[in-house]
Every structure is written in C-alpha cells, then in structure tokens.
Amino acid sequence: MQRQNPLGLLIAVAGWVIGGLVYRRxxxxxxxxxxxxxxxxxxSVAAVTIPPSVTLGFFGFLGTQYPHLIILAEILGLxxxxxxxASGTRRFRPPSEIAEPDDAREPPS
Structure with missing residues (x-):
C-alpha cells in the first residue's frame, strides 16, 4: 500500500481557519x-464529536491499533x-428578512 502525503491534511486544517478569517474580513x-x-x-460540538466517533465506529473499539486515526479526526474537528x-458573529441578512421598525409604520386612523 502506498503511503499518503500528509500535505493534503495540513492544507485542509489551515484552510478552515484561513477561510474563517477571510469570512470575518x-x-x-x-x-x-x-x-x-x-x-x-x-x-462546534458536532465537529468535535462526530469525526472521532465515526472513525471509532469504522475501526471498532480496537482503537489501540489505530489511535493515530482517531487523533487525526479530532485534529480535523478542532x-x-x-x-x-474565527468567522465571528456577523451575518448578512437580505433586506426582505429585516423587519421594519415600529416607528416606520403608519399610526392607525
């Protein structure tokens, strides 16, 4: 079996953080x-729990043979x-979703 290049994993890990910072900008x-x-x-709770759980599910509870895969899954989740x-709490809302202020409404006649 051919050994995989870990560069792809590192790019994915850095990409999520850099993507969050770009979104923030x-x-x-x-x-x-x-x-x-x-x-x-x-x-975040889903990202931290699902990848290691799925990895553990694939390899069973014989995790002593593949602990590095579970650790890699946790690194991806983190x-x-x-x-x-890093992306922050600012979100774009289309004008159709923004409610009118109460002052802008016409008073009842």
Missing part, C-alpha cells in the same frame, strides 16, 4: 446576528471549530 460591515454564537457552539469561531 468580508463580513466586517454586516450586522451582528444575535443567535450566531449559539449556532457556532452547536456546530480545526473546523477554530474556523467557525
């Missing part, structure tokens, strides 16, 4: 989303978490 003038932090926590939190 692009969204600098957008408004803060009040529920973005809760969604970030939910995605890099996704870093990218999610």
């Amino acid at each position: 692009i969204s600098a003038k957008w408004p803060h989303d009040p529920i973005a932090r809760r969604r970030q926590f939910a995605v 890099s996704i978490v870093a990218g999610v939190f």
Whole structure:
C-alpha cells in the first residue's frame, strides 16, 4: 500500500481557519446576528464529536491499533471549530428578512 502525503491534511486544517478569517474580513460591515454564537457552539460540538466517533465506529473499539486515526479526526474537528469561531458573529441578512421598525409604520386612523 502506498503511503499518503500528509500535505493534503495540513492544507485542509489551515484552510478552515484561513477561510474563517477571510469570512470575518468580508463580513466586517454586516450586522451582528444575535443567535450566531449559539449556532457556532452547536456546530462546534458536532465537529468535535462526530469525526472521532465515526472513525471509532469504522475501526471498532480496537482503537489501540489505530489511535493515530482517531487523533487525526479530532485534529480535523478542532480545526473546523477554530474556523467557525474565527468567522465571528456577523451575518448578512437580505433586506426582505429585516423587519421594519415600529416607528416606520403608519399610526392607525
């Protein structure tokens, strides 16, 4: 079996963090989303638990033979978490989703 080049893994790990920072730069003038932090926590919990769990499921509980794969899966999950939190809480909302302020409505006659 041919040995795989770890460069692809390193590019993926760095890409999530760099992508989060690029998103933060692009969204600098957008408004803060009040529920973005809760969604970030939910995605982070999933990113930290699902990859190692799936890896453990594929290789069974004989993890002593493949501990490096479970550790790599956890590193991938943690890099996704870093990218999610690096992106910040600013989210673009189309004008159709933005509610009108109460002052802008006409008073009842």
